[in-house]
Amino acid sequence: MFNEEFxxxxxxxxxxxxxxxxxxxxxxxxxxxxxxxxxxxxxxxFDVDAARGKEFGQNIGIAADRCYPDYKTMFxxxxxxxxxxxxxxxxxxxxxHYEILKAALEAGLHAVCEKPLCFTAEQAEELLALAKKNxxxxxxxxxxxxAQMIHQARRMIEEGxxxxxxxxxxxxxxxxxxxAVEANDQGTKWRVNPKTAGPSYVLGDVGTHALFLAETMVPxxxxxxxxxxxxSFVKSRAPLEDxxxxxxxxxxxxxxxLWASCVNAGSTHQxxxxxxxxxxxxxxxxxxxxxxxxxxxxxxxxxxxxxQGYLYQDDEAITCDRMGGGHAEGLFEAWxxxxxxxxxxxxxxxxxxxxxxxxNEMWFPNITDGAQGVRFIENCVRSADEGSVWVEYK
Numbered sequence: 001m002f003n004e005e006f007x008x009x010x011x012x013x014x015x016x017x018x019x020x021x022x023x024x025x026x027x028x029x030x031x032x033x034x035x036x037x038x039x040x041x042x043x044x045x046f047d048v049d050a051a052r053g054k055e056f057g058q059n060i061g062i063a064a065d066r067c068y069p070d071y072k073t074m075f076x077x078x079x080x081x082x083x084x085x086x087x088x089x090x091x092x093x094x095x096x097h098y099e100i101l102k103a104a105l106e107a108g109l110h111a112v113c114e115k116p117l118c119f120t121a122e123q124a125e126e127l128l129a130l131a132k133k134n135x136x137x138x139x140x141x142x143x144x145x146x147a148q149m150i151h152q153a154r155r156m157i158e159e160g161x162x163x164x165x166x167x168x169x170x171x172x173x174x175x176x177x178x179x180a181v182e183a184n185d186q187g188t189k190w191r192v193n194p195k196t197a198g199p200s201y202v203l204g205d206v207g208t209h210a211l212f213l214a215e216t217m218v219p220x221x222x223x224x225x226x227x228x229x230x231x232s233f234v235k236s237r238a239p240l241e242d243x244x245x246x247x248x249x250x251x252x253x254x255x256x257x258l259w260a261s262c263v264n265a266g267s268t269h270q271x272x273x274x275x276x277x278x279x280x281x282x283x284x285x286x287x288x289x290x291x292x293x294x295x296x297x298x299x300x301x302x303x304x305x306x307x308q309g310y311l312y313q314d315d316e317a318i319t320c321d322r323m324g325g326g327h328a329e330g331l332f333e334a335w336x337x338x339x340x341x342x343x344x345x346x347x348x349x350x351x352x353x354x355x356x357x358x359x360n361e362m363w364f365p366n367i368t369d370g371a372q373g374v375r376f377i378e379n380c381v382r383s384a385d386e387g388s389v390w391v392e393y394k
Contacts, residue, residue, distance in 0.1 A: 001319065001320075001321055002320050002321055002322045003320075004036075006036070006340075007037065007038070008038055008343065008344075008347045009347075011037060011038055011039055011040040011343075012038065012039050012040065012086050012087050012110070012343055012346055012347065012350075013039075013040050013042050013083060013084065013085050013086045013087070014033060014039040014040060014041055014042065014085060014086070014087045014088070014089070015041075015042060015043035015044050015045075015066075015074060015078065015085040015087075015088045015089075016029065016030070016041075016043075016044040016045075016046065016088065016089050016090075016091060017044070017045050017046075017071040017074070017088060017089070017090050017091065017092055017100055018045075018046065018047075018090065018091040018092035018093075018096075019044075019046060019089070019091035019092075020044075020046030020047040020052070020053050020056045020057075021046075021047065021052060021056045022186070022187070023091060023187075024187045025091050025114065025141075026046075026091050028143070028331070028332060028335055029089050029091050029112070029141070029335075030060070031332055031335075031336075032332060032335035032336040032338070032339045033089065033112075033339045033343075035332075035336040035339070036336060036339070036340050036343075038339070038340060038343035038344075038347075039087070039339065039343060041061075041062070042062070042063075042066060042083070042085060043062065043066040043067075043068065043074055043078055043084075043085050044057050044062055044066070044067060044068070044074070045067075045068040045069065045070050045071045045073070045074045046067070048070075050069035050070070053067060053068075053069070054067040054069075066078075071088075071100050071103065071104075072103065074088075075088075075103060075104065075107040075109070079107060079108075085109065086109065086110060086346070086350070087109055087110035087111065087112070087342075087346055088104050088109050088110075088111050088112075089111070089112040089113075090104070090111060090112070090113040090114060091114055092114070093190045093196050093197075094114075094116060094119075094190075094191075094196060094197050094198050094204070095119075095195065095196045095197070095198065097113055097114065097116065097117055097118060098117065098118035098119065098123050098127070100113075101113050101117060101118075101127060101138070102126070102127060102130060105127070105130045105131055105134050105136050105138075106130065106134070108134060108136070109136065110136050110137045110138070110342075110346040110349070111136070111137075111138045111139070112138070112139040112140075112141060112339070112342055113138060113139070113140055113141070113370065114140075114141055115140055115141065115142065115204070115208055115370055115373050116198060116204050116208070116370070116373055116374050116377065117138075117140065117367070117370040117371065117373070117374055118374055119198040119199060119374070120374065120378065121371070121374055121375050121378050121394070123374070124370070124371035124374040124375065125371070127367060127371070128367055128368065128371055131355065131367050132355070132356065135349060135354060135355050136349070136355060137342065137345045137346045137349055137355050137358065137359075137366070138366060138367035138370065139338065139339075139341075139342035139345070139364055139365060139366060140365040140366065140367065140369055140370040140373075141335070141338065141365070142208075142209060142212040142213075142216075142338075142365040142369065143331060143334055143335045143338060144209055144213060144271070144286055144289070144331070144334060145212060145213060145216045145334070145338070145365060146333070146334030146335055146336070146337035146338040147284075147286075147289045147290075147329075147333075147334045147337075148306050148317065148318050148319070148320060148321065148329075148337075149284060149289065149290065149291060149292045149304070149306055149318075150213060150216055150217060150284060151216075151315060151317035151318045151363075152292060152304065152311050152312060152318050153217050153275070153282045153284060153292050154216060154217045154218075154219070155312045155315060155318070156282060156294070157217060157218055157275060157277070157282065161277075161279070161280060161294075161296075162275065162276070162277025162278070162279055162280045162281065162282065163277040163278035163279035163280070164252070164254075164277060164278045165218055165221065165250075165252065165254050165275060165276070165277050166254050166255070166276050166277060166278060167254065167255055167256070167274075167275075167276040168214050168218065168221075168248075168250075168254065168255075168256040168257075168273070168274070168275050168276070169256070169257055169272070169273070169274040169276070170207075170210035170211060170213065170214050170256065170257065170258040170259070170272075170273055171210060171258065171259040171260070171270055171271065171272050172206035172207060172209055172210040172259075172260055172261075172269070172270065172271040173206075173259050173260065173261035173262075173264040173267055173270045173271075174206070174261070174262055174264060174267050174268060174269050174270060174271075175261075175262070175263060175264045175265040175266050175267040175268075176262060177234070177242060177262035177263060178233075178234075178262070178263040178264070178265040179234065180234050180236055180237075182237075191205060192234075192236075192237045192240055192242075193240075194239065194240055197240060198377075199240075199377065199378070199381045200230075200240065200241065200377045200380065200381055201237065201240040201241055201242060201262070202241055202242055202243065202244055202260040202261055202262050203228075203230070203241065203244050203246075203260050203376075203377050203380050203381075204373075204377050205260075205262075206260050206261075206262070206271070207244065207246070207258055207260030207376075207377075207380075208373040208376060208377065209271065210258055210260065210271060210272075210273060211258060211373065211376055212365065212369060212373065213271075213273040213284070214256065214273055214275070215369070215372070216363075217273065217275055217282075217284075218275060221250045221251065221252060221254060222250065222251045223248055223249070223250060223251075223256075223376075223379075223393045224249050224250060224251050224392070224393055225248075225249045225390050225391060225392050225393055226246055226247060226248045226249070226379055226380065226383060226390070226391060226393060227246070227247045227383055227388060227389060227390045227391070228244060228245070228246045228247075228379075228380035228381070228383040228384040228388060229244065229245045229246075229384060229388040230243065230244040230245075230380070230381075230384045231243045231244070233263050234263070241384075242261065242262050242263050243260070243261040243262075243263050244258075244259070244260045244261070244380065244384070245257070245258070245259055246258040246260075246380055249390075268287060269286055269287055271285070271286040271287075272284065272285045272286070279296060279297060280294065280295060280296040280297060281294075281295050282294055282295075283295075289306075289329070289330060289331075289334065290305060290306040290307075290328060290329060291303050291304060291305055291306070292304050305325055305326070306321060306325055306329065307321045307323075307324055307325020307326065307327075308325050317337070317363065320337055320340075322336075338364060338365065341362065341363070341364035342364060344362070345358045345359070345362060345364060345366075375393075375394070378394075379391060379393055379394060
């Protein structure tokens with residue numbers, strides 16, 4: 001059960017870039033970071049409109065003199081304070097992530113960043129090197145992987161209950177953008193513009209979530225090559241895709257397929273991960289995040305529920321239930337589980353440990369995982385643009 005008494009010697013002083021009025025993602029960052037009193041929210045640069053950002057910040061309880069017009073000013077001014085921020089969350093459009101995260105690391109700050117971290121593998125390598133040099137933690141908000149049953153599935157796979165892994169089916173295929181909603185929705189408009197979204201739309205926006213679910217559940221498999229076909233069914237979105245299919249060959253001979261889409265008309269989310277082994281399979285669906293389906297060949301299908309005594313009890317990622325089994329926990333709890341881990345990792349580094357050691361010893365979506373997402377998108381775009389051919393994974 002969740003340990004409410006767990007605390008840090010001092011909460012991590014924390015600020016935000018972006019996530020202001022009208023943000024699709026800012027609220028869940030703030031709620032999740034503060035839920036367990038491990039972060040103290042003290043500053044922000046919330047909006048490209050400085051006056052609007054200051055008004056917003058004051059309305060949610062930030063002191064007026066710590067509502068900054070931009071991230072550069074915030075980093076500079078907070079560095080002058082004895083009580084300045086120690087970490088920052090970046091909740092801005094894709095094209096800004098690289099420059100803001102780089103500036104945060106150069107300022108000696110830990111960071112939590114929306115994906116993608118950047119647009120190219122070269123930029124990702126630069127960020128990896130900078131984080132290592134400055135010994136900083138970077139968390140990435142692959143929020144669904146904070147769900148406990150993902151980690152129950154990981155342990156069952158690790159224990160060999162599925163046998164050798166053969167097939168991984170991944171999908172995140174919603175229908176909310178089956179028409180050109182971006183004409184009247186600013187939150188979607190930047191996502192379908194290559195200048196602000198980068199080289200991909202749905203592969204980066206939702207596909208990497210499904211990919212990281214697979215990487216969390218089966219971490220010992222690595223991609224050898226892939227083939228990507230991507231489409232722009234709403235023609236005005238070209239060259240960015242609103243639908244994509246990726247075929248994957250793993251290094252153990254297993255295969256995978258990923259369907260990423262925003263034009264699956266009638267679908268709410270349809271984010272599912274199914275791992276098939278020689279003896280059994282496991283499936284998780286984000287619209288039913290408290291369960292996994294375990295199906296062993298020749299035996300009745302089992303539905304395993306969060307919070308039950310038959311789950312692995314020696315793993316905090318599985319047993320961190322915030323309420324008893326049978327009650328629904330959802331995305332806010334999953335994000336809070338991640339922010340709890342981000343805080344723990346940052347605090348360990350603040351007390352003298354090396355970030356690389358901490359990342360090796362505890363699981364959380366980190367900068368290496370974020371860099372892998374950038375590489376995946378880059379390889380998918382390369383395959384699609386070369387005529388949907390198999391490419392060696394770089």
